[in-house]
Amino acid sequence: MRGAGRGSEAVTAVAALAALAGCAAGCTVQPAGADGGNRPPVRIELPSRTPSAPGAPDADGEGPSGAGDGAGTAPVRRPARVLWSPGDSGRDVRExxxxxxxxxxxxxxxxxxxDEPTEEAVRGFQGRRGLPRTGRTDTVTWQRLLRMTREPGRWELYLMGGQPADAPDPRCMTGRVLCISKSSRTLRWMVGGRTLSTLPVRFGSEYTPTREGVFRVYWKSRHHVSTLYDSPMPYAMFFSGGQAVHFSVDFAARGYAGSSHGCVNVRDEAAIARLYAQVRAGDKVVVHW
Structure with a gap:
């Protein structure tokens, strides 16, 4: 009968939907034919779900890029990589x-x-910005500092000295020479073309420039005091008029924030004391760029 056929088809459809709803992944539905016989089985494939890895690190390895797999798992943040810590040294630490x-x-x-002042400075910087106060410079601390500052100039990196010396001027390669470079702000003590010691130095300002050229040490004065400026000039080795190589308390305290009145200032008193004992009157002085 036609009515019975349509009723049988409806029952079959309902049964198929019920079977489909009960499938959690792929399953096989065995529909019944209108005549009560069996049709070939139909395989119904449901899309599989691949859970994302919780706490997957982002591109720079600093933390998760997503919120986990949606199952309530908290993101796992990896500790930031430490770049520099107490005891390290070099140009990067200077920056x-x-x-x-x-x-x-x-x-x-x-x-x-x-050193210890650097560690304390980093710890204070971190604490003010809500970062872990470790005193070690990690990638997060460094990136925050980079955003707040500018690229330091060459002399900022060597405010208190320590910059590498330029190659010696050719005029320094023979004899006993105080070889003084304005470009690297260093003094080489050289004998026979060999550098025996290197010291950071500073020079006069644009209004009182240190003269350049080849000179000779014509006078040494251990406890000299300037008659023009009434200032001490210990371990003075005069080479051009009133200009001399000497120890400077101001240079030791302020670094390159100041300048001399034309003399070549040395900030390391122990080093210039040793140099003073070696240099003789008549030794050559070369001041160059």
Missing amino acids: LQARLRQVAWLFDGPTGTY
């Missing part, structure tokens, strides 16, 4: 110190050595 000076967290240096 760290120079940038900390720019934001007034460090007042000494840069020295190029990750």
Whole structure:
């Protein structure tokens, strides 16, 4: 009968839908024919779901890129990678110190050595910004500092000296010479073309420039005091008029924030004391760029 056929088809459809709803993944539905016989089985494939990895690190390895797999798993944040820590040294540490000076967290240096004042400055910087106060410079701390500061200039990196010396001027390669470079702000003590010691130095300002050329040490004065400026000039070795190589308390305290009145200032008193004992009157002095 026609009515019975349509009723049988409806029952079959309902049964198929019920079977489909009961499938959690792929399953096989065995529909019944209108005549009560069996049709070939039909395989129904449901899309599979691949859970995302919780706490997957982002591109720089600093933390998760997503919120987990949606099952309530909290993201796992990896500790930031440490770049520099106490005891490290080098040019990168100088830049760290120079940038900390720019934001007034460090007042000494840069020295190029990750010392106790640097550790305290980093710890203070971290604490003010809600970062873990480790005192070690990790990638998160460094990126925050980079956004707040500018690229330090060459002399900012060597505010208190320590910069590498230029190659010796050819005029320094013979004899006993105080070879003084304005470009690298260093003094080489050389004998027979060999460098025996190197010291950071500073020069006069644009109004009182240090003269350039080849000179001779014509007078040494251990406890000299300037008659023109009434200022001490210990270990003075005069080479051109009133200009001399000598120890400077101001240079030792302020670094390159100041300048001389034309003399070549040395900030390391122990080093210039040794140099003073070696240099003789008549030794050559070369001041060059």
